[in-house]
Amino acid sequence: MNFTKMHGAGNDFVVINTGNTKRDWTKLAITICDRHRGIGADSLLLLLPSKKADFTMRTFDADGSEAETCGNGLRCLARYALEKGVVRPDTKEISIETLTRIVRVKFEERNGEVIKFWANMGLPEFGAENIPVNxxxxxxxxxxxxxxxxxxxxxxxxxxxxxxxxxxxxxxxxxxxxxxxxxxxxxxxxxxxxxxxxxxxxxxxxxxxxxxx
Structure with a gap:
């Protein structure tokens, strides 16, 4: 299995382009994120196909639970997609589907080189039903x-x-x-x-x- 280790603001990930591969991602996340017996990471990031966006991101934390989304993870996955040729090298902005919303990530260039990735997380939601809070x-x-x-x-x-x-x-x-x-x-x-x-x-x-x- 090919993987890439990345971090955003110290929040570190193991990134895998899964294609349509079916696996027990919960079990793999627990194993692969273990800092003593695995690669070590806060989360496992998966890049998958999407019918609504350029691609889908799924995030499995080190305990195996699936997170709705992750801002640092989105920025890392955008860079991964650019460097691995998942998107065209002249791409300026992409859309990534998460469990809860589609997020747009912009690429900032300087002297022809992409130096930053900006994730637009959308508007904050404060209602108990949307957070959610029981x-x-x-x-x-x-x-x-x-x-x-x-x-x-x-x-x-x-x-x-x-x-x-x-x-x-x-x-x-x-x-x-x-x-x-x-x-x-x-x-x-x-x-x-x-x-x-x-x-x-x-x-x-x-x-x-x-x-x-």
Whole structure:
């Protein structure tokens, strides 16, 4: 099996052009992404044919679960397609089908060389149904299910006000008052990710506003 190892902003992938090959991709992702006994990666990216776009991307994370989409993965797959001749060398923009939406990726050139790949992830979606969020499974109070901002959850005795959004895949953003480096991300992150209110799990990010200027 031929593969290419790539990364976008440190988010690393094993990329495979599958054609119409049928395999147990979940099992392969677990094996191939293992950093001790496999190649090692955050995710396995698959390039497949598409009837709606230039091609399809499927993303299987290291635990074998399939992700809806991945911004860094889209940029890597676009570069892969260009360098491997999947698209013409004079291509300026391509469309990639994911599980949730079709994403357009633009190629930025400088002096005749492609130096950047820009993925247009589309508009953010804030509604509970679109993220998705199972309100009935949680204890937080929701004033407006169309804007899941400042939704309160308690995780391991820590109260968090989460800002929930979908960019084709679900995200929960928590704004820290203190240093981001001091936040117990490795402990709290997986607990938030697997809360029952998130039927497809969720990507958990933390941030701190340093200045409003």
């Amino acid at each position: 309100i009935k499974a949680g204890k937080g109070k929701v004033a407006d299910t169309q804007s899941m901002i400042n939704y309160t959850v308690t995780v391991d005795k820590m109260v968090l006000e989460l800002n929930l959004v979908s960019m084709g895949n679900p995200h929960a953003v928590y704004f820290c008052q203190d240093s981001v480096a001091e936040f117990p991300l490795s402990r709290i992150g997986s607990l938030v990710e697997n809360l029952p209110i998130f039927p497809t799990r969720i990507n958990f990010e933390i941030a701190r506003v340093l200045s409003r200027q």
